[in-house]
Amino acid sequence: MNRSSVYDCSVIELDCHSSDRRGNMSVVENGKSIPFDVRRVYYLYDVPGGVERGGHAHRSLYQLIIAVSGSFSVTLDDGKLKRTVFLNRPNRGLLVVPGLWRTIEDFSSGAVCMVLASSEYDEEDYIRDYGSFLNLKN
Numbered sequence: 320m321n322r323s324s325v326y327d328c329s330v331i332e333l334d335c336h337s338s339d340r341r342g343n344m345s346v347v348e349n350g351k352s353i354p355f356d357v358r359r360v361y362y363l364y365d366v367p368g369g370v371e372r373g374g375h376a377h378r379s380l381y382q383l384i385i386a387v388s389g390s391f392s393v394t395l396d397d398g399k400l401k402r403t404v405f406l407n408r409p410n411r412g413l414l415v416v417p418g419l420w421r422t423i424e425d426f427s428s429g430a431v432c433m434v435l436a437s438s439e440y441d442e443e444d445y446i447r448d449y450g451s452f453l454n455l456k457n
């Protein structure tokens with residue numbers, strides 16, 4: 320995890336099935352759209368304006384973050400560089416590799432932030448103290 324950089328993360332265009340009259344559908348499939356198998360899905364919603372979520376790093380978790388509704392900004396930090404990605408399309412996902420501090424903020428009204436994760440919830444995988452994160456990275 321100590322080698323990962325903000326440039327190891329990328330925005331992935333998801334498969335989008337469109338129809339003029341019936342709307343759109345996007346698909347995420349293990350082994351095709353993303354470089355990990357999905358073991359858990361969670362989503363943030365009803366986040367009040369001005370609130371920041373996240374504020375932690377993961378030792379080994381991969382994540383795909385999708386704005387399935389509304390918009391928000393994800394800031395990635397590798398201990399040296401920061402990079403902010405604005406997400407506002409349900410057919411786009413931000414791939415986040417392990418070893419990055421990430422925060423999510425500027426939630427629009429009605430925003431839903433869906434996270435597809437590579438493993439089950441494990442508090443041991445979290446680094447929740449920014450100073451400890453910097454020590455591990457540098």
Ligand code: TYD
Nearest residue numbers: 359360361363371372373374375439440441
């Ligand atoms: P937390 O990681 O603090 O949320 P955020 O970083 O987005 O602000 O998670 C909030 C609470 O939910 C915390 O008590 C842990 C719990 N939680 C689970 O039980 N399972 C999960 O998959 C996740 C992501 C969190």
